[in-house]
Amino acid sequence: MSQEEKKEKQLSEVKKSKPLDPKAATTCESTIQMLRRAAADGAETAFNRAAEMKPCPIGAESSCCKHCFMGPCRLNPRDPYSRVGVCGATIDTIAARNFSRMVASGGAAHTDHGMGMLDVFREVVRGNIKGYKIKNEKKLFEVAKSIDIKVDGRSVKDVATDLYTELERTYTQVEGEIPFMKRVPPKTLELWRKAGIVPRGAMREIMEIMHRSHMGVDQDYENIVKQCSRTALADGWGGSMVATELGDIMFGSPEPKKAGVNMGFLKEDQVNIIVHGHEPLLFEAMIVASSDPENLKKAEAAGAKGINLLGMCCSGAEVLGRHGVPHAGNFLSTEPVLATGAVDAMAVDVQCIMTGLNTMSKCYGTRFFTTNRKAMIEGAEHVEFDEHDTEKCTNQIIDMAIERFRNRPVQVEIPQRQDWGIHGFSMEYISYMLGGTFRSSYVPLNDNIINGRIRGVAGVVGCTNPRVKQDYIHVELVKELIKNNVLVVQTGCSQIALAKAGLMKPDAAVLAGDGLQEVCETVGMPPVISLGSCVDNSRILTACAEMVRTGGLGDKLSDLPVAGCAPEYMSEKAICIGQYFVASGVYTVFGVTFPSVEGTKFHKLLFEGLEEQGFGKWGFATDPYDIAHLMIEHIDKKRAALGIKGERERKLFSMEDRRAAEG
Ligand code: NFS
Ligand code: SF4
Numbered sequence: 164m165s166q167e168e169k170k171e172k173q174l175s176e177v178k179k180s181k182p183l184d185p186k187a188a189t190t191c192e193s194t195i196q197m198l199r200r201a202a203a204d205g206a207e208t209a210f211n212r213a214a215e216m217k218p219c220p221i222g223a224e225s226s227c228c229k230h231c232f233m234g235p236c237r238l239n240p241r242d243p244y245s246r247v248g249v250c251g252a253t254i255d256t257i258a259a260r261n262f263s264r265m266v267a268s269g270g271a272a273h274t275d276h277g278m279g280m281l282d283v284f285r286e287v288v289r290g291n292i293k294g295y296k297i298k299n300e301k302k303l304f305e306v307a308k309s310i311d312i313k314v315d316g317r318s319v320k321d322v323a324t325d326l327y328t329e330l331e332r333t334y335t336q337v338e339g340e341i342p343f344m345k346r347v348p349p350k351t352l353e354l355w356r357k358a359g360i361v362p363r364g365a366m367r368e369i370m371e372i373m374h375r376s377h378m379g380v381d382q383d384y385e386n387i388v389k390q391c392s393r394t395a396l397a398d399g400w401g402g403s404m405v406a407t408e409l410g411d412i413m414f415g416s417p418e419p420k421k422a423g424v425n426m427g428f429l430k431e432d433q434v435n436i437i438v439h440g441h442e443p444l445l446f447e448a449m450i451v452a453s454s455d456p457e458n459l460k461k462a463e464a465a466g467a468k469g470i471n472l473l474g475m476c477c478s479g480a481e482v483l484g485r486h487g488v489p490h491a492g493n494f495l496s497t498e499p500v501l502a503t504g505a506v507d508a509m510a511v512d513v514q515c516i517m518t519g520l521n522t523m524s525k526c527y528g529t530r531f532f533t534t535n536r537k538a539m540i541e542g543a544e545h546v547e548f549d550e551h552d553t554e555k556c557t558n559q560i561i562d563m564a565i566e567r568f569r570n571r572p573v574q575v576e577i578p579q580r581q582d583w584g585i586h587g588f589s590m591e592y593i594s595y596m597l598g599g600t601f602r603s604s605y606v607p608l609n610d611n612i613i614n615g616r617i618r619g620v621a622g623v624v625g626c627t628n629p630r631v632k633q634d635y636i637h638v639e640l641v642k643e644l645i646k647n648n649v650l651v652v653q654t655g656c657s658q659i660a661l662a663k664a665g666l667m668k669p670d671a672a673v674l675a676g677d678g679l680q681e682v683c684e685t686v687g688m689p690p691v692i693s694l695g696s697c698v699d700n701s702r703i704l705t706a707c708a709e710m711v712r713t714g715g716l717g718d719k720l721s722d723l724p725v726a727g728c729a730p731e732y733m734s735e736k737a738i739c740i741g742q743y744f745v746a747s748g749v750y751t752v753f754g755v756t757f758p759s760v761e762g763t764k765f766h767k768l769l770f771e772g773l774e775e776q777g778f779g780k781w782g783f784a785t786d787p788y789d790i791a792h793l794m795i796e797h798i799d800k801k802r803a804a805l806g807i808k809g810e811r812e813r814k815l816f817s818m819e820d821r822r823a824a825e826g
Contacts, residue, residue: 189633210495250379295444303319309343341401347720399747427579440476477655497517582662619725627731657729727741729741746773754783
């Protein structure tokens with residue numbers, strides 16, 4: 164079956180089930196149970212809406228343009244060169260311009276989030292915000308050092324002041340290179356310099372994309388794609404990386420801990436509050452407020468045994484790793500979870516918040532709050548979150564959740580499934596885990612890749628999308644990868660899918676191939692490693708840079724035997740992430756659908772040309788096994804180029820050896 168036919172088949176499987184068959188829509192048991200309840204109650208979710216809304220085939224392949232009012236212009240995706248837009252724009256111009264705006268929007272989401280973190284960090288350092296503090300001084304000094312800020316003998320405040328001044332350039336710099344370019348392997352940076360894609364500040368790059376994609380400006384698809392790379396790099400090695408690093412500095416670096424995922428962590432006898440969104444600021448403040456003795460007293464007075472806080476989507480993935488706060492589910496479960504009737508309040512900030520949550524929460528009497536002035540929903544209650552006075556918002560949410568608990572308007576039905584796993588890895592911890600305290604380094608990882616126990620590393624990330632069966636592709640793909648000795652690192656909603664499938668436990672190593680299994684068993688790690696939210700994809704970039712620096716695996720990021728994938732993506736942020744991985748040198752495969760027409764020059768550039776120029780490239784497939792094998796083939800190709808194909812003799816550094824070395 165061709166890719167095209169497979170895609171059609173997947174789409175029609177989800178579509179044809181009218182009324183919706185929950186088992187065809189998702190493999191998440193809790194979500195199935197809740198979709199059944201929602202159907203019985205006449206409540207509707209994205210799964211139902213997706214089944215009714217046929218995706219526009221022209222839009223899906225990015226063959227239409229509405230950048231001016233001589234149009235909108237539609238080209239025929241089956242014969243894309245048969246027509247041009249009213250202005251004469253070809254399919255390549257149109258698709259490249261559309262793509263660039265996806266990159267701009269996705270990059271804007273991450274960089275605006277990162278800039279918000281920087282604003283708070285600055286006010287914390289200046290003493291104007293008291294609710295947060297610098298929790299991790301070690302990380303502060305490490306980050307400062309990595310961008311050449313002097314740290315020896317200096318105070319925390321001085322270093323932190325220099326750090327925020329310097330990091331501000333990530334967003335506002337008009338000319339020259341942003342600070343984290345200092346972390347890029349020299350050969351990769353050299354390639355970017357030659358290509359003219361070293362990013363300036365994100366604001367500048369995003370503004371330039373919006374200008375260049377306006378009617379009648381940049382019409383050369385190759386030139387547009389260059390600006391896509393530059394803008395995307397300003398996200399991955401800029402805005403997102405700042406968000407991750409400042410999060411670690413203010414809230415602590417994640418460390419592995421046992422933590423739970425799934426709807427079974429809702430508690431019937433407690434006040435359940437879900438925080439959903441992306442910025443850790445609201446979540447961290449909610450953690451403090453929900454353990455405040457005053458609030459607990461109020462909850463008790465209402466007959467509750469406590470206040471039970473849970474995460475969803477990305478901020479949830481972040482606190483899952485940082486603090487072990489349980490996680491109720493990924494993107495597509497955000498509506499179904501409300502059908503439990505057990506959610507007393509849901510507070511959201513920015514990104515991936517479905518409008519449908521407001522309607523759904525009204526059906527089940529959940530108090531639903533938007534909290535960010537940038538993200539309101541018509542008809543929803545808005546309680547604004549102010550970092551200078553976090554309690555005002557969090558206490559109000561808790562009060563209203565308690566009130567709702569006292570008079571729960573519907574019967575509660577909580578799916579009983581709880582999945583435990585180990586969460587909270589970071590690039591620093593991976594180095595410690597493999598090397599031990601005193602020889603903490605990437606040498607053992609590189610060694611195990613060179614000796615072939617680990618074939619390569621795959622990043623499997625991204626959303627869930629009702630156009631395909633929720634979680635299914637993530638889980639099958641990752642199983643296939645580890646079976647073939649590929650170590651998998653994860654972020655975002657994908658990580659939650661695998662946590663629910665039980666693959667984030669060390670004993671999941673039995674599902675891995677011999678080599679990977681041996682490594683996992685020796686160091687006691689799971690074969691699938693959770694790194695946090697989508698901005699934490701920057702952890703994968705830092706880890707790749709460290710692998711190059713450590714040596715033995717080439718001198719550019721594009722030499723590494725690694726690959727990336729977002730098999731169920733839905734968001735423009737994912738497109739931007741994909742483009743920064745590709746520009747960094749990584750082969751990146753997407754599923755569901757891809758916004759370009761196969762056979763066009765633009766498509767060929769993304770899928771072949773960029774690699775010929777020394778970057779990574781895009782790939783596309785919808786079947787999990789096809790995706791896995793595309794990734795594995797690529798990893799093998801890189802291994803062959805490094806001359807390490809099939810090699811497997813060096814001794815693994817065992818726990819015993821490590822103890823001996825540490826004395
Ligand atoms: Ni990432 Fe997070 Fe999930 Fe997709 Fe949305 S929550 S930033 S975009 S849906 S992984
Ligand atoms: Fe049509 Fe060109 Fe206007 Fe786009 S910019 S809508 S292709 S006329």
